[in-house]
Amino acid sequence: MKVPWRARPVVLVPYLWLAIFFLAPFLIVLKISLSRTAIAQPPYTPVLDVAAGWQGLQAFLAALTVDNYAFIASDWLYLASYLRSLELAAISTLLLLLIGFPLAYGMARAPRRWQPALFMLVMLPFWTSFLIRIYAWINILQHDGLLNRVLLALRLVDTPPAWLASDTAVYIGMVYSYLPFMVLPLYATLERLDTSLIEAAADLGCTRWKAFWLVTLPLSLPGLLAGVLLCFIPIVGEFVIPDLLGGSQSMMIGQTLWSEFFLNKDWPVASAVAVVLLCVLLPPILVYQRMQARDLAG
Amino acid sequence: MQSPGIIAPPRAFPSWRNSDARPLLRLEQVSKHFAGTAVVESVSLDVFEGEFFALLGPSGCGKTTLLRMLAGLDSPDSGRILLDGKDLAPVPPYRRPLNMMFQSYALFPHLNVESNIAFGLKQDRLARSEIAARVADMLRLVRLEGYGKRKPHQLSGGERQRVALARSLAKRPRVLLLDEPLAALDKKLRGETQFELMQLQAELGLTFIIVTHDQQEAMTVASRIAVMNRGRLAQIATPPEIYEQPNSRWVADFIGEVNLIEARVLAAGEGQREEQGIVLASASAGRLRAAQDGGSAAGDTVWIALRPEKVRISRERPAAAADNCVAGQVCSIGYLGDISAYKVRLESGWIMKAALANMTRLLERPIGLDDHVWLSWPADAAVVLTR
Numbered sequence: 001m002k003v004p005w006r007a008r009p010v011v012l013v014p015y016l017w018l019a020i021f022f023l024a025p026f027l028i029v030l031k032i033s034l035s036r037t038a039i040a041q042p043p044y045t046p047v048l049d050v051a052a053g054w055q056g057l058q059a060f061l062a063a064l065t066v067d068n069y070a071f072i073a074s075d076w077l078y079l080a081s082y083l084r085s086l087e088l089a090a091i092s093t094l095l096l097l098l099i100g101f102p103l104a105y106g107m108a109r110a111p112r113r114w115q116p117a118l119f120m121l122v123m124l125p126f127w128t129s130f131l132i133r134i135y136a137w138i139n140i141l142q143h144d145g146l147l148n149r150v151l152l153a154l155r156l157v158d159t160p161p162a163w164l165a166s167d168t169a170v171y172i173g174m175v176y177s178y179l180p181f182m183v184l185p186l187y188a189t190l191e192r193l194d195t196s197l198i199e200a201a202a203d204l205g206c207t208r209w210k211a212f213w214l215v216t217l218p219l220s221l222p223g224l225l226a227g228v229l230l231c232f233i234p235i236v237g238e239f240v241i242p243d244l245l246g247g248s249q250s251m252m253i254g255q256t257l258w259s260e261f262f263l264n265k266d267w268p269v270a271s272a273v274a275v276v277l278l279c280v281l282l283p284p285i286l287v288y289q290r291m292q293a294r295d296l297a298g
Numbered sequence: 299m300q301s302p303g304i305i306a307p308p309r310a311f312p313s314w315r316n317s318d319a320r321p322l323l324r325l326e327q328v329s330k331h332f333a334g335t336a337v338v339e340s341v342s343l344d345v346f347e348g349e350f351f352a353l354l355g356p357s358g359c360g361k362t363t364l365l366r367m368l369a370g371l372d373s374p375d376s377g378r379i380l381l382d383g384k385d386l387a388p389v390p391p392y393r394r395p396l397n398m399m400f401q402s403y404a405l406f407p408h409l410n411v412e413s414n415i416a417f418g419l420k421q422d423r424l425a426r427s428e429i430a431a432r433v434a435d436m437l438r439l440v441r442l443e444g445y446g447k448r449k450p451h452q453l454s455g456g457e458r459q460r461v462a463l464a465r466s467l468a469k470r471p472r473v474l475l476l477d478e479p480l481a482a483l484d485k486k487l488r489g490e491t492q493f494e495l496m497q498l499q500a501e502l503g504l505t506f507i508i509v510t511h512d513q514q515e516a517m518t519v520a521s522r523i524a525v526m527n528r529g530r531l532a533q534i535a536t537p538p539e540i541y542e543q544p545n546s547r548w549v550a551d552f553i554g555e556v557n558l559i560e561a562r563v564l565a566a567g568e569g570q571r572e573e574q575g576i577v578l579a580s581a582s583a584g585r586l587r588a589a590q591d592g593g594s595a596a597g598d599t600v601w602i603a604l605r606p607e608k609v610r611i612s613r614e615r616p617a618a619a620a621d622n623c624v625a626g627q628v629c630s631i632g633y634l635g636d637i638s639a640y641k642v643r644l645e646s647g648w649i650m651k652a653a654l655a656n657m658t659r660l661l662e663r664p665i666g667l668d669d670h671v672w673l674s675w676p677a678d679a680a681v682v683l684t685r
Contacts, residue, residue: 199371199391199398199400199404200398202371202391203391203392203397204418204465205393205469206421215406218408219408
């Protein structure tokens, strides 16, 4: 489609936005990841000296290095951290799918007049700050917290188990925080699903379960994939939930990044960790982009 | 299938007249309520093997609900549905030997034409070669060879309709249920497809039950029609009987155009000749004579149902006529191509409809607006209705 010349500035606005708020910060991070640490302000070198002109630029480029990437590759701690993040994200996403699908299905099949209310209930937690909700979970999961008191009252346990600082607490936090991102895209596709297709499947010899498997599930794949990616991608880089609810025995990549920045004050290695993380997440992000484009086209 | 619209298929043997014949499908006092209102109310009817049976009625009359109960998608609140004498109530939809063609077609959008048609066969766990052969047969039957690999969204409305038909026929159901199968097609295509359906039904020897709100469609395709109104059966009869011998004012009015004249029976069975039936007095059209009495007696209030095409319209007063002849003035003419529909205001102020076939290519009609004309009809043209 050709854009008339008078409309071109309007088209440029989103590109300008992306350039200022996404591309420029990314280039800065990329540059820092190619620098060395220095006890200075800023805490890395080289810094481009614009006053030195052409020679200054040459000196600047010559001083860039890929040592930080080599360092990340050589230390198993970083690899372990990436793998742990991917594992945690994969398991959390699977749990989210197992809980989110029935929830979305129930919402989509509920009577029309209930649906706005159900929708509201899913969205309601967003009205409170994310951080406060995680602190609330600390309260619930602590030694004499709500969960343990309920379990003791119901005589399900004799001694209160320690929930905090465990993977279970991290999974609870992840599933709780990301559930709307799984439920909403699934609900959107399931709600559009023509019920006469299920009836046709039944008419042609399918039991309920088979009709679900052969018709409902394949037709809800776009929403399912969108939900999975919307949860998986941010969970890989999640920092707050594992930091507040999880243990200290192993770190997710977000925590590693944080400690490089704030504990070690090693901006270049922290930036390299961030760039590698972006590269790891690039394939799922591209898949998601392609799906969105196809949705818009078709 | 041959080229459509040329050969009318032989009509099925009228087994409903044979008192020994066992119905294939029997409905006994079937009722269904939704949210406290009766959608279907004590419907009883028989459908015989090889019939093309139509459920006809205005929208909301319960005909689709009735069809869905046959398919097992809804269950009746009371009453029984018997197939071959066996109660269908405990049989879930996926085990019923009936298949339905949905009004929306309900084609699976993620499957191509072949897989759509094969869907039911795969549930029966037929051998692959058998499925492939049947799918090919079905594609040939609905003239869609070469379309097997297409997805539903790549087809036209008419093609989708034929895929839906092929899919519902592929399992060779005992009864094929068609829910407004042609409603989404344009008029021309609808006419052709009606003939195709009839040919298909005759060729396969299957029993078809069609739901439609289009009376012309029901008249064209069906061997018998059940007319429904507000969840109840109004009449079950062959198309000619429904048209020529409606059993109530409602049916007469629903099927085609009709003049309904309220009249009081003066004398029953007193005519000079036996076929001259009864004499009536009406406020709108004066003294009338009808060949049949419709079970009425002198003094009863009845309605004369008179189809417009049976009314003769002329400038001169017809010679031999004394009764069934009224004068009036033409107040509107509708030229429909094949016929002209006249509305004539009688001296009483009542408006009577008359239709005239345009048999010659007259560009100037002999009867024009505001002309004074005579309307007349033979005594056996009218039907006497008591309700």
